[in-house]
Amino acid sequence: MQSNQQKNAARPPASAAASRSLRPKLMLILALFFVAANLRPVLISLGPVLDSVQASLDLSGSGSGLLITLPILCFAGFAPFVPRLLRYWPAERLILWGLLVLAAGIAVRSLFGITGLFAGTFISGASISVIMVLLPSIIKDHFPSKAGVMMSLYSTALCLGAAIAAGATVPLQNIPGSSWRWAMAFWLVPALLSALVWRPHIPPRQPQQERRYSRTPRLRSSLLAWQVTLFMGLQSAVAYCVFGWLPFILIDRGLNQVTAGLVLSVSLGIQLISSMLAPWMATRGRDQRSTIVLMLTMSLSGMMGLIYAPLAQVWVWSIVLGLGLGGVFSIALALLVLRSPNPQVAAALSGMAQGVGYAIAAVGPFALGLLHELTGDWNGVALLFAAFIIGGGIFGMGAGRAGYIKVDAKS
Numbered sequence: 001m002q003s004n005q006q007k008n009a010a011r012p013p014a015s016a017a018a019s020r021s022l023r024p025k026l027m028l029i030l031a032l033f034f035v036a037a038n039l040r041p042v043l044i045s046l047g048p049v050l051d052s053v054q055a056s057l058d059l060s061g062s063g064s065g066l067l068i069t070l071p072i073l074c075f076a077g078f079a080p081f082v083p084r085l086l087r088y089w090p091a092e093r094l095i096l097w098g099l100l101v102l103a104a105g106i107a108v109r110s111l112f113g114i115t116g117l118f119a120g121t122f123i124s125g126a127s128i129s130v131i132m133v134l135l136p137s138i139i140k141d142h143f144p145s146k147a148g149v150m151m152s153l154y155s156t157a158l159c160l161g162a163a164i165a166a167g168a169t170v171p172l173q174n175i176p177g178s179s180w181r182w183a184m185a186f187w188l189v190p191a192l193l194s195a196l197v198w199r200p201h202i203p204p205r206q207p208q209q210e211r212r213y214s215r216t217p218r219l220r221s222s223l224l225a226w227q228v229t230l231f232m233g234l235q236s237a238v239a240y241c242v243f244g245w246l247p248f249i250l251i252d253r254g255l256n257q258v259t260a261g262l263v264l265s266v267s268l269g270i271q272l273i274s275s276m277l278a279p280w281m282a283t284r285g286r287d288q289r290s291t292i293v294l295m296l297t298m299s300l301s302g303m304m305g306l307i308y309a310p311l312a313q314v315w316v317w318s319i320v321l322g323l324g325l326g327g328v329f330s331i332a333l334a335l336l337v338l339r340s341p342n343p344q345v346a347a348a349l350s351g352m353a354q355g356v357g358y359a360i361a362a363v364g365p366f367a368l369g370l371l372h373e374l375t376g377d378w379n380g381v382a383l384l385f386a387a388f389i390i391g392g393g394i395f396g397m398g399a400g401r402a403g404y405i406k407v408d409a410k411s
Helices: 002-010 014-037 047-057 061-085 091-111 113-142 144-173 180-185 188-201 207-212 223-253 257-282 289-308 311-338 343-375 379-399
Strands: none
Touching: 014 113, 014 144, 014 188, 047 113, 047 144, 047 180, 061 113, 061 343, 091 113, 091 180, 091 188, 113 144, 113 311, 113 343, 144 180, 144 257, 144 311, 223 257, 223 289, 223 311, 223 343, 223 379, 257 289, 257 311, 289 311, 289 379, 311 343, 343 379
């Protein structure tokens, strides 16, 4: 009897044990949030100070266009090859290296003239592509039963990082003694802090860990993988067309430059709401198809309203558009995990979907601009937006069905 009492006294309370087991998960969630929040500032911080960059470096309009498109091309070019790196290093270690290289790329693009501007942008885009491909694999590995919630957190962090960078870069430039260089270089500080936060989550070196990824699953023959990929690509094309062209559309319709930019800012800011709620909604039912239809319908309605509705209604339609785009983007990210049976497939699907997806996204804004130049109005552009969204809906109906990608045992 006394022996049992001593054992019970020595045993920690259940609540204390649960607290100790919960703490590492909470710290990993916090680290994931910090890492994700650093994947957009390097992209978004250029736009607000682009005029200053052009004046300082005598950068042409075509050079500016290439600079804006370069990170998207990096995503498309590097993403398909990232899963192969998992044969040699664990995802956690690759993410740490990605953050350190990202910080180096930010420093190079900010401080070393026009050559550094392009080289640093290329380095930053390559490092971001590595991190973006691997985070869904981490989430699938550590939170398999909470994929919807975790991908919601991931997409919310992306939106929050973009919103902060959009609002803070110009004030940073306007600090006495500062310039566009220091305003853009500032974003290496949170990247380095994120690397410090992420460092404790790297597992010790274990040969069996590398062997888990000794073969990269091949998904090119999977219809479901292609449906997820094309859904990702078409929704990305819509988003980047909006980012690049919405202010021009509104200015052409009669709004001044400041108001047109503010409309886009409101649309971006409101995405925080739907990026949190949409994956949660999408995982409440049997599958994600109804939520995909809802978000795409809002995206199409919002865009058509901004092109054709009276200008007095632009704020309403900007909110509708933002809710739709934020929701469909977060669902597209969630599908990378929801359709994957294991972390290996999640990494391979993430590489495939983001590689092809960002290639489509890079073509979208160019095609829109060419169409507007050929037609001289926005009617053809409206039809192109509708085609992207309807195409996304077609592939989303397949991608949104409940089920996992089947991988050949030989792959």
